[in-house]
Amino acid sequence: MNDVLTQPRPIRLKGRSFLALALTPDLPIEDWLVRLDDLAARSAGFFLRRPVVLDLTNLAIDREQLRELVNQLNARNVRVMGIEGARPSILGPDLPPAMTDGRPAGDIETPVASEAAPKAKEEKAAVEAVEEEHEVVPVELPSVKVSPSLMVSEPVRSGQSIFYPDGDVTIVGSVASGAEIIAGGSIHVYGTLRGRALAGTMGNSTARIFCRKLEAELIAIDGYYKTAEDLEQDLHGQAVQIWLEGETIRTGTLG
Amino acid sequence: MGKVIVVTSGKGGVGKTTSSAALGAALAQGGEKVVVVDFDVGLRNLDLVMGAERRVVYDIVNVIQGDAKLTQALIRDKRLETLYLLPASQTRDKDHLTPEGVEKVIAALKKSFDWVICDSPAGIERGATLAMRHADVAIVVTNPEVSSVRDSDRIIGLLDSKTLKAEAGERMEKHLLLTRYDPARAARGDMLKVDDVLEILSIPLLGIIPESMDVLRASNVGAPVTIADGSSAPSRAYFDAARRLKGEELEVTVPGNEKRGFFGKIFGRKAA
Numbered sequence: 001m002n003d004v005l006t007q008p009r010p011i012r013l014k015g016r017s018f019l020a021l022a023l024t025p026d027l028p029i030e031d032w033l034v035r036l037d038d039l040a041a042r043s044a045g046f047f048l049r050r051p052v053v054l055d056l057t058n059l060a061i062d063r064e065q066l067r068e069l070v071n072q073l074n075a076r077n078v079r080v081m082g083i084e085g086a087r088p089s090i091l092g093p094d095l096p097p098a099m100t101d102g103r104p105a106g107d108i109e110t111p112v113a114s115e116a117a118p119k120a121k122e123e124k125a126a127v128e129a130v131e132e133e134h135e136v137v138p139v140e141l142p143s144v145k146v147s148p149s150l151m152v153s154e155p156v157r158s159g160q161s162i163f164y165p166d167g168d169v170t171i172v173g174s175v176a177s178g179a180e181i182i183a184g185g186s187i188h189v190y191g192t193l194r195g196r197a198l199a200g201t202m203g204n205s206t207a208r209i210f211c212r213k214l215e216a217e218l219i220a221i222d223g224y225y226k227t228a229e230d231l232e233q234d235l236h237g238q239a240v241q242i243w244l245e246g247e248t249i250r251t252g253t254l255g
Numbered sequence: 256m257g258k259v260i261v262v263t264s265g266k267g268g269v270g271k272t273t274s275s276a277a278l279g280a281a282l283a284q285g286g287e288k289v290v291v292v293d294f295d296v297g298l299r300n301l302d303l304v305m306g307a308e309r310r311v312v313y314d315i316v317n318v319i320q321g322d323a324k325l326t327q328a329l330i331r332d333k334r335l336e337t338l339y340l341l342p343a344s345q346t347r348d349k350d351h352l353t354p355e356g357v358e359k360v361i362a363a364l365k366k367s368f369d370w371v372i373c374d375s376p377a378g379i380e381r382g383a384t385l386a387m388r389h390a391d392v393a394i395v396v397t398n399p400e401v402s403s404v405r406d407s408d409r410i411i412g413l414l415d416s417k418t419l420k421a422e423a424g425e426r427m428e429k430h431l432l433l434t435r436y437d438p439a440r441a442a443r444g445d446m447l448k449v450d451d452v453l454e455i456l457s458i459p460l461l462g463i464i465p466e467s468m469d470v471l472r473a474s475n476v477g478a479p480v481t482i483a484d485g486s487s488a489p490s491r492a493y494f495d496a497a498r499r500l501k502g503e504e505l506e507v508t509v510p511g512n513e514k515r516g517f518f519g520k521i522f523g524r525k526a527a
Binding site for chain 2: 154179
C-alpha cells in the first residue's frame with residue numbers, strides 16, 4: 001500500500017532554461033491589443049508554441065483588468081505561462097504564476113511589415129523556467145570548447161547559495177551547513193563540505209564532486225542525489241570524490 | 256572619529272546584550288568615551304542590564320523621528336561617567352528604524368564617542384541588518400552549540416554582503432566572542448570545543464567567556480558584569496576581550512573562578 005513511498009527510483013529534478021517572449025503591454029490596453037492584433041495579422045501563428053511571459057513592471061493595472069487582459073490574450077491564442085513584475089496583490093490562483101529573475105536576451109525579430117506599422121517592441125526578454133522532468137529526453141549539451149569555471153576564495157556561509165550553471169565551481173574554503181553550491185560542472189571544495197553540493201545540474205552526468213572533508217547534508221550529480229543519511233558513515237570527515245555511474249552515485253576516498 | 260562595533264549573533268539568548276554592556280563598561284573603565292546603542296526596538300533589554308530602566312525618557316526612535324535631540328536621549332551611567340546608553344523604544348517596532356535615521360544617529364555618535372557599540376536584535380531582519388549596516392567591526396557572539404554556530408555563520412555571510420563596508424568592497428573586521436563556555440562540559444563532549452567552532456566559522460577569536468552565575472547575578476542587580484564584580488571570571492574575560500579590541504595581542508584563556516586550577520585551562524591561541 002505504500003508503493004509510492006517505497007519506489008526505489010528517485011524523482012529527478014532539473015533546472016532548464018527556455019527563451020520566452022516577454023510581452024510588455026502599455027496603457028490603454030485596448031490600443032495595445034489593436035497593435036498586437038496588427039502584429040499577429042502580419043504573421044499568423046507568431047505566438048503559437050512559444051512560451052509567453054507578461055511583463056507588468058511599471059504598469060498600473062488592477063486584478064480585474066489583468067484577468068481581462070489574460071482572457072483577451074487567450075482569445076488570441078496567446079497562452080501566458082507566467083507574469084513578471086506584478087504586485088503580488090493582483091495575482092491569484094486563477095492567473096498565471098508570478099515569475100522572477102528573468103534575464104534579458106536579445107530582441108526577437110518581429111515579422112516585417114510592408115508599411116510603417118507601429119513598431120512592435122513588445123518582445124524583448126527571456127526568462128528562465130524551471131521544469132520538472134517528466135520523460136527521459138536526451139540532453140543536448142552545448143559542446144563547450146573552453147570550460148568556464150568559477151573560483152570562490154572565501155568560505156561559503158550558511159544561507160548563501162552559489163549558482164553557476166556554466167561550469168565548474170572551485171571553493172577555496174569550507175561550505176557551511178545550510179549553504180549550497182549548484183554547478184553545471186564539477187564542484188571542488190578545498191575545505192570541509194558541510195552544506196549541499198549539486199553538480200552537473202544542467203544535465204552533465206560526468207560531473208564530479210571533490211572535497212577535502214566530507215560532512216555534506218546533501219550531494220547530487222545530474223539530478224541523482226544522496227542525503228547525509230544515505231552516505232556511507234566511514235566517509236564522514238574523509239577526503240572524498242563523488243561521481244555517477246549509470247544511475248548510481250559512487251563515492252571513494254581521495255589520496 | 257569613533258569606531259562603530261556591532262554585537263550580533265543571529266540566534267537569540269546567546270549573550271549579545273550582556274556582552275555589549277560588559278564590553279562597553281570595560282572600555283569605559285579605561286577612560287574612553289563609550290556609547291552602547293540598543294537596536295532591539297520593541298524588546299529592549301539593555302537598559303535593564305545597565306540599570307538605567309528608570310531613567311529612560313527618550314529613545315532612539317524619538318531621535319530618528321525628530322521628537323528629541325540625541326543629547327536628550329543619551330543616558331549617562333551613574334557609575335562610569337564615560338559610559339552612555341542610547342535606549343531602544345519598547346512601544347514601537349523595528350519598522351520605525353529607518354536607514355536614513357540610523358545613519359544620522361550613528362554619524363552623530365561617531366563624532367563625540369570613541370566607541371559606538373550597537374547591540375543588535377536577534378534575527379536577520381530589519382533591526383539586525385540596520386544595526387550592522389554602519390559597523391567598522393563586528394563581534395559575533397556564539398555559544399558552543401550547533402544551532403548558534405550555524406546562525407553565526409549566516410550572520411557572517413550577511414556582514415560580508417549587507418554592510419556599507421562590504422558594499423564598498425572593503426573587508427569587514429569580524430571577531431568571534433564565544434560565550435557561556437563550560438570547559439568541563441566541552442571536555443566531556445557535551446559542548447562544541449573551541450577548535451570546532453573556530454574551524455567552522457573561521458574568524459579570529461576575541462575571547463572566551465565562561466558560563467557563570469556572576470553574569471546572571473550582575474544582570475539582576477542591573478549592572479554590566481564588568482562593573483558588578485570586576486574580578487569575577489567572566490569579567491576578566493571581558494576585560495581581556497576589550498583589550499584585544501583595542502589592538503593588544505593577548506593569549507586567549509578561559510579565566511576560572513573558584514577552581515582555577517581546573518578551569519583555568521590555557522588555550523595556546525593568539526587572538527585577532
